[in-house]
Amino acid sequence: MRNAIRQAVDITKxxxxxxxxxxxxxLNFGKVFxxxxxxxxxxxxxxxxxxxxxxxxxxxxxxxxxxxxxQAVFEGMKAYKDDHGDTFLFRPDENFKRxxxxxERLAMPEFPESYFFDGLNTLLELENDWIKPGFGxxxxxxxxxxxxxxxxxxxxxxxxxxxxxxxxxQSYYSGDVSVLIAEEFSRSANGGIGYAKAxxxxxxxxxxxxxxxxxxxxxxxxTDADTHQYIEEAGTMNLFFRVNDTLLTAxxxxxxxxxxxxxxxxxIAEKEGIHVDVRPIKxxxxxxxxxxxxxxxxxxxxxxxxxSPIKAFGYKGEHYELTPQENSYxxxxxxxxxxxxxxKVEDPFGWRVKV
Amino acid sequence: MRNAIRQAVDITKxxxxxxxxxxxxxLNFGKVFxxxxxxxxxxxxxxxxxxxxxxxxxxxxxxxxxxxxxQAVFEGMKAYKDDHGDTFLFRPDENFKRxxxxxERLAMPEFPESYFFDGLNTLLELENDWIKPGFGxxxxxxxxxxxxxxxxxxxxxxxxxxxxxxxxxQSYYSGDVSVLIAEEFSRSANGGIGYAKAxxxxxxxxxxxxxxxxxxxxxxxxTDADTHQYIEEAGTMNLFFRVNDTLLTAxxxxxxxxxxxxxxxxxIAEKEGIHVDVRPIKxxxxxxxxxxxxxxxxxxxxxxxxxSPIKAFGYKGEHYELTPQENSYxxxxxxxxxxxxxxKVEDPFGWRVKV
Ligand SMILES: Cc1ncc(COP(=O)(O)O)c(C=O)c1O
Ligand SMILES: Cc1ncc(COP(=O)(O)O)c(C=O)c1O
Numbered sequence: 001m002r003n004a005i006r007q008a009v010d011i012t013k014x015x016x017x018x019x020x021x022x023x024x025x026x027l028n029f030g031k032v033f034x035x036x037x038x039x040x041x042x043x044x045x046x047x048x049x050x051x052x053x054x055x056x057x058x059x060x061x062x063x064x065x066x067x068x069x070x071q072a073v074f075e076g077m078k079a080y081k082d083d084h085g086d087t088f089l090f091r092p093d094e095n096f097k098r099x100x101x102x103x104e105r106l107a108m109p110e111f112p113e114s115y116f117f118d119g120l121n122t123l124l125e126l127e128n129d130w131i132k133p134g135f136g137x138x139x140x141x142x143x144x145x146x147x148x149x150x151x152x153x154x155x156x157x158x159x160x161x162x163x164x165x166x167x168x169x170q171s172y173y174s175g176d177v178s179v180l181i182a183e184e185f186s187r188s189a190n191g192g193i194g195y196a197k198a199x200x201x202x203x204x205x206x207x208x209x210x211x212x213x214x215x216x217x218x219x220x221x222x223t224d225a226d227t228h229q230y231i232e233e234a235g236t237m238n239l240f241f242r243v244n245d246t247l248l249t250a251x252x253x254x255x256x257x258x259x260x261x262x263x264x265x266x267x268i269a270e271k272e273g274i275h276v277d278v279r280p281i282k283x284x285x286x287x288x289x290x291x292x293x294x295x296x297x298x299x300x301x302x303x304x305x306x307x308s309p310i311k312a313f314g315y316k317g318e319h320y321e322l323t324p325q326e327n328s329y330x331x332x333x334x335x336x337x338x339x340x341x342x343x344k345v346e347d348p349f350g351w352r353v354k355v
Numbered sequence: 356m357r358n359a360i361r362q363a364v365d366i367t368k369x370x371x372x373x374x375x376x377x378x379x380x381x382l383n384f385g386k387v388f389x390x391x392x393x394x395x396x397x398x399x400x401x402x403x404x405x406x407x408x409x410x411x412x413x414x415x416x417x418x419x420x421x422x423x424x425x426q427a428v429f430e431g432m433k434a435y436k437d438d439h440g441d442t443f444l445f446r447p448d449e450n451f452k453r454x455x456x457x458x459e460r461l462a463m464p465e466f467p468e469s470y471f472f473d474g475l476n477t478l479l480e481l482e483n484d485w486i487k488p489g490f491g492x493x494x495x496x497x498x499x500x501x502x503x504x505x506x507x508x509x510x511x512x513x514x515x516x517x518x519x520x521x522x523x524x525q526s527y528y529s530g531d532v533s534v535l536i537a538e539e540f541s542r543s544a545n546g547g548i549g550y551a552k553a554x555x556x557x558x559x560x561x562x563x564x565x566x567x568x569x570x571x572x573x574x575x576x577x578t579d580a581d582t583h584q585y586i587e588e589a590g591t592m593n594l595f596f597r598v599n600d601t602l603l604t605a606x607x608x609x610x611x612x613x614x615x616x617x618x619x620x621x622x623i624a625e626k627e628g629i630h631v632d633v634r635p636i637k638x639x640x641x642x643x644x645x646x647x648x649x650x651x652x653x654x655x656x657x658x659x660x661x662x663s664p665i666k667a668f669g670y671k672g673e674h675y676e677l678t679p680q681e682n683s684y685x686x687x688x689x690x691x692x693x694x695x696x697x698x699k700v701e702d703p704f705g706w707r708v709k710v
Contacts, residue, residue, distance in 0.1 A: 028506075028508070029507075029508050030418065030506050030507035030508040031505075031506045031508075033417075033418060037417060055417070057414045057415060057416055057417070058414070058415055058416075058417055059412045059413070059414055060412060060413055060415065061412055061413075062388075062392060062410070062412070062413055062518055062520050063385065063388060063497075063520060063522075066421065066422060066427075066554075067421060067427055067429075067499060067501050067554065068427070068429050068497070068499060068554055068557070069554055069557035069558050069561075070425045070427060070553070070554030070555035070556070070557060070558040070559075071558040071561070072421075072422055072423070072425060072558070074423050104562065105559075105562050106558045106559070106561065106562065107558070107561035107562040107565055140507075142418075142423070142507055144422060144423060146422050147558075150386075151383075151385050151386045152384075152385035152495075152497055152520075152522065153383075153384050153385040153386070154557055154590060154591055155561060155564075156558075156561040156565070163417055165417050165418060165507075167418075167507065182546070184546050185546040185547075186544045186545060186546035186547050187544075187547070188544060188547070189541045189542075189543060189544030189547060189580035190541060190544075190580045190581065191537070191539050191540040191541035191580055191583075192540075192541050192542070192543070192544060192559060192580060193558075193559045198425070198555065198558065198559070199421075199422065199423055199424055199425030199555060200425035200553065200554060200555015200556065200558060200559065201425070201555065202423070202424035202425060202509055203424050203425040203426040203427070203461050203462070203502075203511075203548075203553065203555060204425075204460075204461070204547060204548045204553070204555065206424075206426070206461065206462035206510060206511040207459065207460050207461065207462040209510075210462055210511070225544035225545045225546055225547065225580065225581070226545065226580070226581040228546075235509060236509055
């Protein structure tokens, strides 16, 4: 809990929780939401009193700008419960800072820090029963902000809604994934909004991803739009390549999301003496490394998937399979991260924040 | 009116029109909407029965994908009334085809042609009184489609809403505009979604445009994201440059919207013997032409602004003013286009479609 005096959050509780109807052993990601949601309206140049209300539908004019001009940003975080029933967030300041960075790029008003954390903490206390203990169980938290102003003129809105909704999540093992390296489509431009968690960045990926799926790949590794010779990131994960015992990851730019998981892994690796080379990665060197056997692992890093091993990739019509490793870095990092998140070990970096 | 047998459109009329409350001499673009709207839901893999209902708010789950992943496309068209009270659309097939092209790129279901035109025609008949005769008056028509499915998993939705809303518009003279040529920010990437009328493309432009406004420019001329050496288009207009008596316009690509106004102007110009050079345009040649006096005019072309003269541009800290022309191509093309749209002249190209 933060020490700051809580902003007044207006709370309206549900009369009866729907938690009894939820099968926590069969959760589809992002489908079931908790009893309450956090809502704060931006009107007349000011964020109004934040509210927590029963989870329920929004009423918006058909001309609301979010529908027409995509003024919308979001975040993805998780709350974890340890064996003593205490709840923790992981580096929540990073998500708070990032949603405001995204908002700035989309010409949306920044959200005040105290509103964000007071709202989030109050909401998580209310939804305490929805956060299940046990490794892999978590409450997925989705803060987002949308332009609600009713008018289809193509400029930034002057009315917004900032919300936080929460969805219980299970650890799921979807199998190691195969990815296709992009040769034609791209995710973001120099000077564009790729570094922002802007809604529009995601819809743009579905069609190329569907084409990849038809070829048997679950996701795309995006490359630079200009030459398609440099590796950027995946749909909702940053990427790591282990070549012999060195880890490679692309530097952050205005085209790549600055992932919290990615930077946490870099810090953990450095502490453990694993060398991380943060530099532009050529597709050709990954192909070469796969061919000569020095490419040991590829994995994605992101809040939803944690650390996600990639077992194969496709490029220019060729398919490259990686050999499973005994001492996998991916498995090691995943455990190191989850141990911190679930309060199983010391937290030398001060990342865990108790709710 | 099309000959095709009308799809059944379920109609619920308002009990009383709000038209009496509208001041048609003081219309802000896109703020006032007519009495009814067209709505069609996509559920279980099918577009359901289209409906026309009183204009009113939408009710959507906070997890609807449009809010989180920007799956949203739109169109912009106008209905024009001539002096006999007949209403016309301008090349509506182009808008219909384009929204489906946009939808395909955003992994959204295409909308059936008969539903679109029957819905649109029925709606326009109902809203006949909202379409005011008189040069420059029109009814702005906004078809759009949004992902409504309630779930925050990052893939395409399986539920959508296709809608048409209408807003009366006046001809407005906003003064000749000054534009800033982009040197750092960009609008779209190779292999991206720039050619689609995707909601997310627009929000991305607001922040850079606001920075330009601080320097006294109303809009940005986007350049290629890669080198910033080639001119692409403006926020909601394609661009034409008149160098001596030749018109230059950039070719359509996956980064540039294939504007109906642009291609209509090319056709008109060719018919009139004005040479149009459709080819990549270097910023440097425009700067040179401005410096040596051969750059006579710049204008934007788009449904909302029709033909919009640009009087000056900024680039690399320099400001270039154009000399007003006696025989302006912009003024000529604007009149030629409006004459066709308002049924004042023959329509040799078959562009006008009577409602
Ligand atoms: C595009 C993109 N890249 C990377 C990530 C991983 O970021 P984080 O580790 O902060 O979840 C995400 C998901 O948040 C993302 O949307
Ligand atoms: C990005 C963009 N370019 C150009 C145009 C002009 O296209 P049209 O002439 O079809 O209205 C528009 C507006 O529709 C647009 O949004």
